[in-house]
Amino acid sequence: MQQALEQRLRESLEQFRADGVYKRFNYLDSPQAPRVQMEGRGEIIILSSNNYLGLSAVPEVIAGGHDALNRFGAGTASVRFICGTFTIHRELEQALAGLVGTEAALTFVSCWNANEALFATVLGPEDVVISDQLNHASIIDGIRLAKVIAKCETAVYQHGDLADLDAKLRAHADKRTRLIVTDGVFSMEGDIAPLPDLVALARKHDAVLTVDDSHATGVLGPTGRGTADHYGMVGEVDIITSTLGKALGGAAGGFIASSAATCDYLTQRARPGLFSNALPCTVAGSAHAAVRHLQQHPEMVTRLHENARYFREQLLGLGFRPLPGETPIVPVILGETAKAIRMSEMLLDEGVFVTGFGYPVVPQGQARVRCQVSAAHTRDDLDAALRAFATVGRRLDLV
Numbered sequence: 128m129q130q131a132l133e134q135r136l137r138e139s140l141e142q143f144r145a146d147g148v149y150k151r152f153n154y155l156d157s158p159q160a161p162r163v164q165m166e167g168r169g170e171i172i173i174l175s176s177n178n179y180l181g182l183s184a185v186p187e188v189i190a191g192g193h194d195a196l197n198r199f200g201a202g203t204a205s206v207r208f209i210c211g212t213f214t215i216h217r218e219l220e221q222a223l224a225g226l227v228g229t230e231a232a233l234t235f236v237s238c239w240n241a242n243e244a245l246f247a248t249v250l251g252p253e254d255v256v257i258s259d260q261l262n263h264a265s266i267i268d269g270i271r272l273a274k275v276i277a278k279c280e281t282a283v284y285q286h287g288d289l290a291d292l293d294a295k296l297r298a299h300a301d302k303r304t305r306l307i308v309t310d311g312v313f314s315m316e317g318d319i320a321p322l323p324d325l326v327a328l329a330r331k332h333d334a335v336l337t338v339d340d341s342h343a344t345g346v347l348g349p350t351g352r353g354t355a356d357h358y359g360m361v362g363e364v365d366i367i368t369s370t371l372g373k374a375l376g377g378a379a380g381g382f383i384a385s386s387a388a389t390c391d392y393l394t395q396r397a398r399p400g401l402f403s404n405a406l407p408c409t410v411a412g413s414a415h416a417a418v419r420h421l422q423q424h425p426e427m428v429t430r431l432h433e434n435a436r437y438f439r440e441q442l443l444g445l446g447f448r449p450l451p452g453e454t455p456i457v458p459v460i461l462g463e464t465a466k467a468i469r470m471s472e473m474l475l476d477e478g479v480f481v482t483g484f485g486y487p488v489v490p491q492g493q494a495r496v497r498c499q500v501s502a503a504h505t506r507d508d509l510d511a512a513l514r515a516f517a518t519v520g521r522r523l524d525l526v
């Protein structure tokens with residue numbers, strides 16, 4: 128390695144440590160679950176995973192992965208259009224389209240990858256993409272890529288601000304396609320996009336609405352079909368991107384769900400699909416089993432909502448001020464990044480794993496610990512986590 132680069136990286140790493148923002152991995156030696164075995168620490172309660180339904184360790188989901196591995200082997204050894212598509216990919220895509228209520232779906236190795244594929248492929252120099260200010264990094268980077276590759280225009284509207292979005296849509300009335308994009312559930316805030324108003328604005332301006340439902344698929348709505356299900360609007364979102372790496376088994380993988388023509392066009396032209404291997408069939412198998420399990424057990428979604436409500440109410444009762452909301456993402460704002468990381472370390476010492484997030488993941492001065500509740504948490508798990516919050520909160524003079 129070139130010495131100057133090595134030196135620069137080492138100095139930055141030292142600075143991260145000095146600033147208290149250095150991240151380290153915590154190694155788990157058991158499946159992802161409400162309680163895990165953490166190397167060097169023993170049993171720990173997890174309160175920061177996206178395993179919203181607890182499906183990552185459900186026997187049917189694990190068996191789905193095993194069956195696919197046995198049937199198809201380790202992988203495609205190719206990109207899909209050359210010789211790399213298995214029937215399990217088609218079955219999964221049909222199941223995903225059925226779940227979220229679109230004509231078709233197309234899988235990718237991650238939702239990050241799906242967001243990189245979407246904008247750069249469907250937009251061109253005559254078009255504009257208008258993005259919520261707090262959208263996920265994968266949307267931001269997907270748009271940056273589209274700006275370079277597709278040469279489309281880009282605009283950002285203030286978070287959830289419909290008047291600002293309306294103004295930006297009017298300002299781009301001359302564009303061939305106006306594509307609005309929003310997270311369904313915002314990952315750092317836990318708030319839900321105002322879908323009825325967004326659909327109305329999209330219709331008014333003849334715009335296309337895209338929702339990234341990564342934190343909503345399997346989570347929102349009475350049957351976990353996502354943000355549209357929450358509002359009773361399944362079928363009204365033009366394009367949905369989402370992940371298989373959270374509620375739907377938690378392995379990896381993502382998808383774009385939309386009209387048959389949109390998915391077909393992406394199959395023809397999206398570079399991640401044309402130049403990179405398909406989703407591993409083990410993941411396709413476990414995700415397919417996860418979708419089936421979700422559809423057979425909607426009571427998991429009800430339990431998730433009950434657990435989220437309980438945890439939020441109890442935190443308030445202890446004197447914490449979590450951001451208000453109705454999703455299983457419950458952020459507690461602390462201010463400085465170092466404070467959030469300190470609290471997260473102290474919680475870990477008390478046996479609870481909750482990650483602290485600081486700048487640049489969230490705006491400067493709004494560092495937080497982000498709790499994420501799962502349907503798999505028992506009341507005992509949640510109560511034990513709440514006791515740890517009370518202990519640490521008192522030590523840090525927060526409550």
Ligand SMILES: Cc1ncc(COP(=O)(O)O)c(C=O)c1O
Pocket residue numbers: 236237238239240263265310314339340341342369370371372379380381
């Ligand atoms: C809104 C949103 N989109 C996309 C992603 C990326 O998903 P994946 O892990 O499948 O790349 C995430 C993950 O954190 C997310 O929260």
